[in-house]
Amino acid sequence: MKNKHLLELENESIYILREVAAQFKKPVLLFSGGKDSIVMARLAQKAFYPSKIPFSFMHIDTGHNFPETIEFRDEIVKELGVDLIVRYVQDSVDQNKVQEESGKYASRNALQTVTLLDAIEEFGFDACLGGARRDEEKSRAKERIFSVRDDFGQWDYKRQRPEPFQILNGRINFGENVRVFPISNWTEEDIWTYILQDNLQLPSVYFAHNRKLVKREGAYIAYSDYLNIVESDEIEEKTVRFRTVGDMTCTAAFVSEADTVEKVLVENVESKHSERGARIDDKRSESALEERKKGGYF
Amino acid sequence: MELVRISTAGSVDDGKSTLIGRLLYDNNALTVEQEELVAKKTKEKGWDDLDLSVITDGLMAEREQGITIDVANMYFSTKTRKFIITDSPGHVEYTRNMVTGASTAETSIILVDARKGLLEQSYRHFYISQLLRLENVIFCVNKMDLVDYSEDTFLEIGIQIKGMVEALDADIQYSIVPVSSLKGDNVVNSSNNTPWYSGPTLNDILHKEKVAVTERTPFRFDVQQVNHSQEKGFVDFRGLAGRVISGSVRVGDRIVALPSKKESVVTEVRRYTESLDSAKQGDSITISLADEIDVSRGVVFSSLDTIPNEDTSISCTVVWMDEKEGRAGAKYLLKTGSREFAVKIQAIHTKVDPTQANAKFDVDTIEINDLTNIDLKLSQPSYLDAYSENKSNGVFILIDPQSNNTVAVGFVNK
Numbered sequence: 001m002k003n004k005h006l007l008e009l010e011n012e013s014i015y016i017l018r019e020v021a022a023q024f025k026k027p028v029l030l031f032s033g034g035k036d037s038i039v040m041a042r043l044a045q046k047a048f049y050p051s052k053i054p055f056s057f058m059h060i061d062t063g064h065n066f067p068e069t070i071e072f073r074d075e076i077v078k079e080l081g082v083d084l085i086v087r088y089v090q091d092s093v094d095q096n097k098v099q100e101e102s103g104k105y106a107s108r109n110a111l112q113t114v115t116l117l118d119a120i121e122e123f124g125f126d127a128c129l130g131g132a133r134r135d136e137e138k139s140r141a142k143e144r145i146f147s148v149r150d151d152f153g154q155w156d157y158k159r160q161r162p163e164p165f166q167i168l169n170g171r172i173n174f175g176e177n178v179r180v181f182p183i184s185n186w187t188e189e190d191i192w193t194y195i196l197q198d199n200l201q202l203p204s205v206y207f208a209h210n211r212k213l214v215k216r217e218g219a220y221i222a223y224s225d226y227l228n229i230v231e232s233d234e235i236e237e238k239t240v241r242f243r244t245v246g247d248m249t250c251t252a253a254f255v256s257e258a259d260t261v262e263k264v265l266v267e268n269v270e271s272k273h274s275e276r277g278a279r280i281d282d283k284r285s286e287s288a289l290e291e292r293k294k295g296g297y298f
Numbered sequence: 299m300e301l302v303r304i305s306t307a308g309s310v311d312d313g314k315s316t317l318i319g320r321l322l323y324d325n326n327a328l329t330v331e332q333e334e335l336v337a338k339k340t341k342e343k344g345w346d347d348l349d350l351s352v353i354t355d356g357l358m359a360e361r362e363q364g365i366t367i368d369v370a371n372m373y374f375s376t377k378t379r380k381f382i383i384t385d386s387p388g389h390v391e392y393t394r395n396m397v398t399g400a401s402t403a404e405t406s407i408i409l410v411d412a413r414k415g416l417l418e419q420s421y422r423h424f425y426i427s428q429l430l431r432l433e434n435v436i437f438c439v440n441k442m443d444l445v446d447y448s449e450d451t452f453l454e455i456g457i458q459i460k461g462m463v464e465a466l467d468a469d470i471q472y473s474i475v476p477v478s479s480l481k482g483d484n485v486v487n488s489s490n491n492t493p494w495y496s497g498p499t500l501n502d503i504l505h506k507e508k509v510a511v512t513e514r515t516p517f518r519f520d521v522q523q524v525n526h527s528q529e530k531g532f533v534d535f536r537g538l539a540g541r542v543i544s545g546s547v548r549v550g551d552r553i554v555a556l557p558s559k560k561e562s563v564v565t566e567v568r569r570y571t572e573s574l575d576s577a578k579q580g581d582s583i584t585i586s587l588a589d590e591i592d593v594s595r596g597v598v599f600s601s602l603d604t605i606p607n608e609d610t611s612i613s614c615t616v617v618w619m620d621e622k623e624g625r626a627g628a629k630y631l632l633k634t635g636s637r638e639f640a641v642k643i644q645a646i647h648t649k650v651d652p653t654q655a656n657a658k659f660d661v662d663t664i665e666i667n668d669l670t671n672i673d674l675k676l677s678q679p680s681y682l683d684a685y686s687e688n689k690s691n692g693v694f695i696l697i698d699p700q701s702n703n704t705v706a707v708g709f710v711n712k
Contacts, residue, residue, distance in 0.1 A: 005301035005380045014582035015541045018522040022595055022636065046570040047539070047582070050532040051525050135373040142370050162369075162394055162619050164401040164707040167633055167695045171702040185382060187373045274329035 006194055009186055010043065016145055016168065016182040017047040020127055021054050023170035024178070027127040031057035031084070032065075033073030034245045035202055036131030039191055040183060041076060042200055044129075055129075058085040060116045062108040064226040064247040072203040087119040104216070104230045107250040117153045120177055127170070127178045135187045136275060145184055151175040188268065188275045196261045205242045208259040212237050220253040243268065244275055299375070300508060303382045305403035305432070307396050307423040313440050314409050317479040318372060318383060319350025321501065324486030327374040328353065347480050369399045379505060393652075393667040394619040396426055397707060401693075405434040405504065412445045412476070416458045418653045425652030428468040429615070429669075429709065431689060435472040436503055442492065443478040449494040452476045465655035475500050515579070517545035517553070518606065518683075518691045519599035520635035525584055537568060537584035538593055543635060544683075544690045545601065546578040547585070554605065556598045556681050560591040579690065596637050598681045606681040606691060611644060612674050613711045616664065620698065620705035624664035624672075630705065632680065634694035640677040641696070647671040664706075671711070685709040 020027050029044060031037045044053045057077055061070070077084040089111050092098045097118070098111045120128065134141045144160050146168050161169055170178055183191075195202065212223040215234040221227060222242075223235060226249050240253035241264070254271075258264045268275075306314055319336070322328050328336070332353050340349045372383040386392070386399030400406055406427040410420055427435045437459055445451045456474050463472065475484055476492050477500060483489035486501040498506075520540045527535040547553070551564045566586035567574045577583045585599070600606060618624055624643060632641045648658040650669045664670045685692030696706040 003299060005299045008301050008580065011541065011580050011582040015522070018539055018582070019636070022523050048525065049570050049584075050529045050535055050537075051527040052529065134371045141372065161704045162398040162707070163704075164398045164695060165690075165693045166402060167635070167693070167707075169633060169695060169697055169702070169704045171631075171697060171699075173702055185371070185373075187375070187380075189375065190380075272328075272330050274331045 003193060003197065006190060006197065009183075009190060010046070010194075012166070012185065013043045013182040014047040015166075016180065017044055017129070019168050019170065020129060020180050020182075021048070023168070024127040026123065026125050027055045027129060027180075028058045028085070028123070028125045029053075029055060029129040030131070031059055031073065031077070032245075033059070033069040033076065033203060034131070035191055035195065035206060036133065036183065038076065038200055038202060039186075039194055040129065040131045041080060042198060043182065045080060053080060053082050056083040056085055058087070058119060060089065060112045060119065061086050062089045062112055062247050064108050064224070064249050066203065066205050066222070066242075066245060066248055068205050069203045069245055072201075085119070085123070087115050089115045091115070092118065104228050104233075106228050107247055109247050109250050113153070120153070125177060126172065127180050129180045129182060131183055132181050133186050133188070133191075134184050143181060143184065145181055146170055147179040147181065148172060149177055149179060153177075189265070192261060192265045192268065196265065202261075203245065205245055206264065208239050208241045208256050210237060211240055211253065213240065213253060220255070222248045222251070222253060224248045299378065299380050301380050301382065302405065302504065302508065303384065303403040304405045304407060304504065305400040306383055306385045306407045307399070307409070307426075313351075313411075313479045314385065315351035315353070317407070317409060317438060317440065317477070317485065318385065319353045320479045320482055320485045322353060322372075322374050323348070323350055324482055325374065325376055325501065327376070350479070369395050376505070381504070393422065393426070393669075394617060396423065397430070397617045400426055400430050400432060401707070404432060404508070405436065406432045407436045407438055407500070410437055410439045410455055412439050412441045412451055412455065415455050416462060421462060421653040421655075424462055425466065428466055428470050431470075431686070433471060434503070435470055436500060437472065437474045438477045438500060439474060440477050440479055442476045442483060443481050447476070447483075447491040449492075452495070462655070473497070473503055475503070515544035515688045515690070516604040517547050517551070517599070517601040518543040518688070519547065519553075519585070520637065521593055521595055521597045521599070522636045523595055524593060536590070537566075537586050538599075539584045540582075540636065542577050542579050542581045542583065544579050544688050546576055548576040552602055553587075553599045554602055555591055555593055556600060556605070557679060558592055558597070560589070561602070562587040562589040562591055598637065600681070606683050607710070608679040608681070610676045610679055612676065612680060612682065613671070614674060614708045615650070615669060615671050615711060616696070616706040616708045618664045618666050618668045618670065618706050620701075620703050621666055622698065622701070622705070623666075624670075624706065626662070629699065630696040631699055632674070632676065632694050632708075633697055634680070634682065637680070642675045644673040644675040647673070674708075680710075682710045684712040686712060
């Protein structure tokens with residue numbers, strides 16, 4: 001491997017994944033088909049090879065995902081030979097457990113929490129592996145590798161366990177579960193460099209393509225049936241790519257010609273914009289993500 | 299590109315957040331969003347200089363109190379290095395966070411306010427850095443702008459630091475740099491305000507060559523899992539998956555499995571689909587052996603010449619991390635790597651006050667943030683080494699089996 005630091009990060013992540021398989025009875029890997037979860041899947045494959053990955057994958061589908069990502073999700077799962085559990089935010093809406101947001105910024109992103117917590121309870125998962133990274137956002141920067149959540153899925157930073165020397169304590173009380181973040185120490189650049197190095201395939205939305213867009217307050221959002229279009233919105237068609245892929249309603253597109261992993265890497269570094277800069281859900285307030293995390297958001 | 303892990307520590311208000319902010323800013327490593335935030339906050343406060351502290355002040359409680367309260371991680375890279383900065387708070391009551399933050403680092407940055415010189419916290423931070431045997435300690439004498447960039451002040455603090463190092467008889471590499479985080483002197487760029495200082499900037503020191511430590515330590519390997527495969531092409535494959543804790547291993551090496559003491563020869567070192575000739579400290583690999591010896595999670599592989607400690611009692615220094623105090627006779631679970639077993643506090647000896655060199659006090663209990671020398675009685679051999687001889691196989695955590703909390707981190711004494 002050319003990149004010494006990537007090997008060091010890979011070693012660390014594989015150690016964590018193996019600890020999860022050994023310390024928990026029923027772990028699950030949260031898999032959206034996005035780039036971080038694709039790297040996670042790859043690391044899990046490496047950790048347990050030649051055996052199969054010893055846990056299921058799960059996706060909390062908001063119903064507002066990019067169809068390209070969903071297609072890709074299903075292909076990878078098939079290739080890896082793992083089970084995929086899908087739970088739908090739509091079901092939580094139909095059961096009146098959550099209420100759809102209204103207005104032009106309406107998004108289902110925050111609603112995922114309820115569906116996720118229900119699924120954890122339904123299957124009795126004691127550990128949920130996620131692809132969150134500490135460089136993404138300020139409150140993520142304080143997240144442990146093993147993050148203990150109470151019965152309500154809540155994150156309490158004051159109750160976080162210290163993790164000296166990365167010795168991981170996965171012992172939990174009845175009803176508690178743990179969110180595990182094996183790629184905590186990876187940055188966005190590391191993810192892309194790894195994708196390049198390991199020749200990982202990604203959904204097409206990550207690369208430059210033509211798309212019908214809605215221009216709103218200077219940002220481009222994918223045109224879709226899920227978006228509440230208002231009068232001031234302008235509809236345009238442009239060559240764009242997405243840097244993070246969340247819901248279609250809250251991920252902004254970049255005007256870009258970068259159609260390969262190499263070009264994306266260069267463009268990301270040169271742009272100097274942060275990755276989540278295009279996440280409309282984080283922009284609601286200075287502590288938007290922290291508030292959601294306390295409530296059990298991923 | 300090389301990975302460098304840095305731990306920062308400092309008292310409240312000595313400008314730690316600003317220093318990190320400055321390091322990122324002058325390395326041109328801020329995102330557009332961070333730059334906008336700095337501009338916005340600077341304007342709100344009406345400052346002449348940039349308020350770079352806002353980049354690292356994370357949680358809401360911190361924003362309210364204006365202080366840092368938990369270990370936070372930051373990432374930035376330059377052309378040759380990727381840095382992970384673990385920022386630990388500087389209050390007395392958060393010693394545990396400081397130890398946690400410094401535990402994965404090889405370099406520690408200790409901030410000293412030029413107007414105040416060494417404070418209780420400086421002693422504490424230095425003590426922890428030398429307890430953890432960090433390879434590189436950098437004292438940043440900060441706020442030099444507020445003492446008119448006085449060389450005398452800088453030299454005086456240098457003498458204080460030398461005294462502190464000597465009092466502890468610490469065998470440690472350290473450097474002292476005069477900086478102003480606010481103005482940007484000697485953080486990344488050399489300063490014209492300190493013509494009397496010709497040494498490296500903080501950034502220069504952070505880019506100096508890393509020392510490889512792995513070769514000196516004996517081979518230790520924690521078995522995390524037995525990988526029993528029935529997949530096509532691997533029918534009846536039996537690999538031992540785990541991480542090299544210290545030293546290195548080559549195909550053909552004779553190893554001993556502990557506690558069974560059965561010996562065997564390494565026939566394959568595998569990383570995913572690749573067969574390697576050897577592996578070294580930190581590598582996550584899968585090992586195959588020539589013999590079908592009984593191996594399960596928690597088993598340790600060692601080189602034959604230097605077998606780790608087999609005693610069922612160990613003397614160690616613990617840093618207490620839980621509100622519930624530790625008492626003689628109390629039972630815990632000791633965890634290190636994949637090893638986990640019951641232990642009991644046999645005796646509590648002395649508490650160390652890191653702010654007063656060599657001051658030791660007899661105590662009966664161990665309170666949160668205490669540094670205490672104790673003896674542990676073990677239900678089985680730990681196969682740990684003395685921390686001074688093998689850092690990565692000389693540490694453990696204690697877990698309270700009732701609360702499941704991590705209550706202490708321990709360092710094995712000789």
